[in-house]
Amino acid sequence: MARIKPQTLLQQSKRKKGPTRISVTTIIICNLIVVLVVLSLVATYRHWSRRSMNVADSVSQNFEDSEAFSDAKKYDLPGFAILNTSKGYITVELFKEGSPEIVDKFLDFCQKGHFNNMHFQHVIKHFVIHGGDSQGFGAPEDWTQKGKPHGHLSPKHEAFMLGTSKSKEDKKGFDIFITTAPIQDLSDKLTVFGRVVRGEDVVQEIEEVDTDEHYKPKSSILIKNVTLKRVV
Incomplete structure (x- = not known):
């Protein structure tokens, strides 16, 4: 038997162990x-x-x-009302969030023309001016017998606030009150639903008119009409 050379064996071994391609x-x-x-x-x-x-x-x-x-309803509603009075214009901001039911009622009356040619029936200097019929006002003594302000007043008791009589909230009528001084003891009488933002001088001019012993203006002062605005 022929012997295989070592060199040949080495080459064969390398070929066997080499990596497969x-x-x-x-x-x-x-x-x-x-x-x-x-x-x-x-x-x-x-x-x-x-x-x-x-x-x-x-x-x-x-x-x-x-x-x-x-x-949607809240934001679509007008946020301001412009009262065209015989003394000038009074612009009020309506508290749509704070008094939504009263504001809705006020807007409804505006659209029906309820305030057209409405007279200011009572004017109490350093207190309020009142537009509407006398039934919402009550006895003048109830409005004038007020104590001196004491302590902190809430924003709703400040001057130039717009309100309506609580005695008429459940009735068909609607009257308007605008305060002319800080008042703290009207919460049982008025529901505040807005504030004057322009025309404070007009409010003060109305406040200065001559009145009789029942606080009724001697000369006619009225609201000619009301214009509703979303912004002013």
Whole structure:
């Protein structure tokens, strides 16, 4: 038997132990599979990310829409009323949030022309001016017998506040009171639903007119008409 040379054995051993070659086609296919997997993962992530954002936006939009719907009436209502008096214009801001029911009633009367040519029936200097019928005023003594201001007054007790008589809240009429001084003891008589923002000088001019012993102006002073505005 012929002997194999050591050099030949070494070469055969190297050929057996050498790494197996991978074809180019196999490498390309593997790379394509990896790319496809990565693209699939990215697409899936983007899909669920967008879906989550759309759901969040939808919930937010529904919440905003519900709020807008619930507050639509409040924001659509006029926020100001301009009283055109025989002495000039008085602009009042209406407390739509603080006194919504009274403001609604006031606006309804404005639209019906209730205040057109309404006379100021009573004027009490350093106290109030009153427009409307005498039944909402009561006895003059009830308005003039007031104590001196003491302690802290709330904003609703300040001068130039717009109110209406509580005695007529459940009736068909509607009268107007504008305070001309800080008053603290009218909470049982008036419901405040606004404040004068322009025309304080007109209020003061009305306050200075001559009156009789029943606080009725000797010369006619009236509200010619009322104009409603959302902004001024």
